[in-house]
Amino acid sequence: MNTVKFFEDYGLVGIERKTNSQYMALCPNCKDKKREHFYFNSEGVYNCQKCEIKGNARTYLKEFAHITDAREIRKILHQYGLSDGTKKQRKIVATYDYDDLSGKLVHQTVRYDPKKFLQRRPDGKGGWVWNIKNIKRYCIGCQMS
Ligand SMILES: [Zn+2]
DSSP, X not given: OOHHHHHHHTTOOSOEEOSSSEEEEOOTTTOOTTOOXXXXXXXXXXXXXXXXXXXXXXXXXXXXXXXXXXXXXXXHHHHTTOOOSOOOOOEEEEEEEEEOXXXXXXXXXXXXXTTEEEEEEEOSSSSXXXXXXXOOOOOTTSOOO
C-alpha cells in the first residue's frame, strides 16, 4: 500500500504524518490554510472536519483528480495497492430452517462465504426480516411452559 504516494501524485499537498496510520494534509476542498482539519489514513479513507467532506481513494480520484472512468480508477488503485472501496460480495452457501410444530418456517440461519452467519425470519410478505427478535423458540420434546 502506498497511500501517501497516491495522494501526493494526485494533487494533495502538505502531507504530514501524524501517527502510524494517520496523516494530515491541506484539504483539497476548503483549502484550510492551517492544515488542521483534513485527515487521511493508510487505507486512503479521508475526512475534513472543517468542510465535512469524506471519502476514500476512489471518491478522491473522482472528485479531485476528475477521473471518472471506472476501469481507469481501478487500475490506479491497484497500482498503489489500495482497496477500490467495494466490499466483497458475500455468497449464501447454506440455509438452515427452524420450523414451528406445524412445520411452518419460523426463522432461518443463513450461512455465507466468506464464513458468516445471519438470522432472518419471513416478514409475511415474501421477504425477510434480518433479525429474530420476539420469536417464540420452539423445541420439539421440550416442555411448553
Ligand atoms: Zn475541508
